[in-house]
Amino acid sequence: MPSGICIFAEVTPDKKLSGVTLELSGKALELSQKLNGETINALLITGDDNIDDLFIELSQSGIQNIWLVQDPKLKNYSTDLYAKAAYEVIKQKDPSIMLIGATTTGRDIAPRLSSQLDTGLTADCTELDINEKGQLAATRPTFGGELMATILCKKFPQMATIRPKVMPKPTPNYENKAKVEKIEVDFSATPIRTELIEFTPLAQSTQARIDEAEVIIAGGKGLKNAQNFKMLEELAQLLGGTVGASRCAVDAGWCDHSVQIGQTGKTVTPKIYIACGISGAIQHLAGMNSSDIIIAINKDPKAPIFKAATYGIVGDVFEIVPKIIEELKKQKVH
Numbered sequence: 001m002p003s004g005i006c007i008f009a010e011v012t013p014d015k016k017l018s019g020v021t022l023e024l025s026g027k028a029l030e031l032s033q034k035l036n037g038e039t040i041n042a043l044l045i046t047g048d049d050n051i052d053d054l055f056i057e058l059s060q061s062g063i064q065n066i067w068l069v070q071d072p073k074l075k076n077y078s079t080d081l082y083a084k085a086a087y088e089v090i091k092q093k094d095p096s097i098m099l100i101g102a103t104t105t106g107r108d109i110a111p112r113l114s115s116q117l118d119t120g121l122t123a124d125c126t127e128l129d130i131n132e133k134g135q136l137a138a139t140r141p142t143f144g145g146e147l148m149a150t151i152l153c154k155k156f157p158q159m160a161t162i163r164p165k166v167m168p169k170p171t172p173n174y175e176n177k178a179k180v181e182k183i184e185v186d187f188s189a190t191p192i193r194t195e196l197i198e199f200t201p202l203a204q205s206t207q208a209r210i211d212e213a214e215v216i217i218a219g220g221k222g223l224k225n226a227q228n229f230k231m232l233e234e235l236a237q238l239l240g241g242t243v244g245a246s247r248c249a250v251d252a253g254w255c256d257h258s259v260q261i262g263q264t265g266k267t268v269t270p271k272i273y274i275a276c277g278i279s280g281a282i283q284h285l286a287g288m289n290s291s292d293i294i295i296a297i298n299k300d301p302k303a304p305i306f307k308a309a310t311y312g313i314v315g316d317v318f319e320i321v322p323k324i325i326e327e328l329k330k331q332k333v334h
Contacts, residue, residue: 002156005031006067006095008086009042009058010105013199017057019164020101025061026170027128027162028099034130041065041095042178045085047075059178061170066180067093073187076196077105081187083112088185090117095157097136099128102161110161120153122160126286136160141263141286165211165267166290210259214271215241218261218288219249222277222298222317226254231321232276238328244268244288246278262287277317280305297321 005028010018021042028040042063044054047070058066069085086109090098098113100106102124114121122138126148129137136158142149153159210216217236219229232243245255247262261268263283273291278284280296280303288294289308296309297317306312313320 002094002096004039004041004093004095005035005097005099006041006043006090006093006157007063008098008100008106008109009044009054009066010101010103011044011046011054015048017054018101018103019169020103020106020162022057022061022169023164023167024099024101024162025058025063027167029062029170031097031128031130031136035096035134038096039064041067041093043067043069043086043089045069045074045082047072055178055180059176060172060174062173062176063178064176066178068180068182069185070182071185071187073192076199078192078194078196079108079112080190080192080194083109083116084187084190085185086113087116089183090157092183098157098159100159100161102163106161110159114159117157117159119155119157119159120151122151122153125160125162126166128160128162141283163267165269210242210244210261211266211268213242213268215239215274216244216261216268216270216272216288216291217241217274217276218244218246218278219255219276220246220278220284221248221252222279223249223254224277226252228318229254231318231325235274235321235325235328238325238332239272241270241272246281246284275305275309276321278305279303280308 007024007028009021012018032038032040040063042058044066067089073081100110110121125138125140127139131137135152137150138160139148139150217232219232236243244259244261249255250257250260263286265287267287269290271292273288274295276297285308294309295311296305297313297320299316301314
């Protein structure tokens, strides 16, 4: 009988553990308690030698066993090689649950892996639980975000990809010591159809990555044009934050997709989220409703955004935001 929870420990191009990996570790701890303490394991695939920091971080997140596949061929992510490595480990270890972050890498490897394992995959989940029968209950938005569907997998391992930033990271457990087991995989017969030539980080005009910012000033359809986003950029600069956008603003060409917030964009959890001229469609709320403080500015008092807001200001964004900027500048002067 399959047993244990396995997390795909994704390593970023700058050789750090992805944030969603730690978020999944925290959720795995919770799921394990509902499965009578099934083991929590991490699958780490890498071509680097200096990975002690990754071991420590995984261990402190609550991982009990690290299944390591290490080979120079794995220095850069390759769909063919990483899928081969993951498949061999999962077939050998036979976990009951396999969790992968819904990142670019995760969305690439997960469907290939589920096909090779002949099992189901629930993609882009926002919540995970264990039902009364001990099955993984994976919840995701459906019908354009209008409904939330909870899906069960009939085969093992039960697989799911989970959106980053929808689950909290666990409190570090400095006493936990994960066991590292190196697993050999033969890649000699694996065709490599693509090769990484060069990696260029995505450049954003905003001051911080949208999914890492503690203060976000987001604009929507109410901003009317791209030029008016300069007002939000000025406010973001004064508050030490960054600018985000709703799908309407991105579809209109006013902002780059890299700063889109919502179901089809980024999920963010800043300390302060200021929504300017955003009505608050459910698809947008799905990407920001876990923010600590939500401040909504909209001239429509019936806008759905006010239901999610900590504080709401009913008024014209073109009158209110300049006044906020003016007051912040006065404070900086004094």
